Amino acid sequence: MNPATLQRPPYGSDFSGLVCGYRFHVDHPGEPIDAEAASQWLARDDTSKEFVWLHFDLANSSCERWMRGRLDLPDAFFDTLNEGSHSTRLEHQEGALFAVINDVMFNFELTPSEIATLWVYTHQKLIVTARLKPLRSVDSLRESVKRGELFRSPAELLAHLLRDQADLLVHIVRRTSVEVDGIEDRFLSMRGATMRTDLGGLRRVLVRLQRLLAPEPGSVFRLLARPPRWLHSQDIQDLRDATEEFSLVLNDLAGLVERIKLLQEEVSTRLGEQSNRTLFTLTLVTVLALPINIVAGFFGMNVGGIPFAENHHGFWLLVVIVATFTALAGWWAFRRRRDM
16 A cells, blocks of 8 residues: 555645645735645734635644644634534634634535534634535635635635525525425325425424524624724624624524424324324214124024014014114214314
8 A cells, every 4th residue: 555645634634734725915816825834924923914714624633733833823712623512603702703603514415414513713814714524615715715706804704704604505495495395385286295204304404504503692793892903894894794694594594494394284284184084984984884783793693582583574674773773873973073
C-alpha cells in the first residue's frame, strides 16, 4: 500500500485540517490561501481592510491542535466545539461573534433527516468555520467565493452563510409542500389509499429541522442590541436582514407542519369512519343472523316435544316467525345507528 495513501487527510483537508482558505482584499474577489500562508498573514500587524476565511474539518485529528497553536482563538470557541448543546445561536463573546449553525448534510438527496453542525468564529480580520461532516450551506458559500463574489467584511460572509442556509431550507419546504400536495390530492379525490406513515415521516423530519435550525430567540436580539465595536452599521443590517429572512422561512416551515397535522387528523377521521362502517356492517349481519341461529339451535335438539312437528304448515310458520324477529332486529339496529 502506498504510504501517501495512509497519510491522506479525510474529506479533502490538508495536514492542518484546513478544507479551504481564502484571503479577501478590498474590492477584489477572494484568493485561495493555504494554512501556513494564513498563519503567517495573521501573525503580521496589518492595518488593512483585508480578512481571511478558513474552513476546517474537525474529523482530522490534528485540526483542533493546529488551531490552538497557530490561530489566536479564544478558549470559549473550543469550549463551544466540545460542549453537548448544538442549538442554533449567534452570540457576542470576548469581542467576537460565536455562531452555532445546524444544517443538512451535503449528501442530502431524498429526506433531509441528516443534520450536522457548523461552528463559526468571526472577528475583524478572521472568520473560522469548522464542521465534522460536509454541509450544503458551506458548499454554496464556497461556490459564491469561487464565482468572484465580493465580500467587504467577515460579518458579510457570515450573513451570506445564514442566507444560504435559509435558501436551502426554502428548497426543503417547497419540495415537502409538493409531496404534501400530492398526498392531499389523492386523499380528497379518493384515488388511492393515503398512508399515515408518509405524513408522519414528513412531519417528524420538519419538526426536527424546526427544532434544530431555529435560532435561540434571545441570542440574535442580544447581539443586535450590543454588537462588537468593529461591526459596521451595514454589517449589522446584513445580519438583521439574514435573521429576518431565516425567521420567515421558519414561519413557513411551522405553517407546513401545522398543515400536515391537520391532514393527519382528516386521514384519521376518515379511517375512523371507515372502521365504524365496517363494524356496523359486521354487527348488522350478526344481529340479522341471530334469530335464525337461535331457532335452528332449538329445533336442532334431538328431544321430544318439538313444536309443529306434526303440523303440515310447520315449516312456513317457522319462516314467518324467523322473518318477523329478523325484521325487528334489523329495525332496532338501524334505529340505534341513527341515534348515535
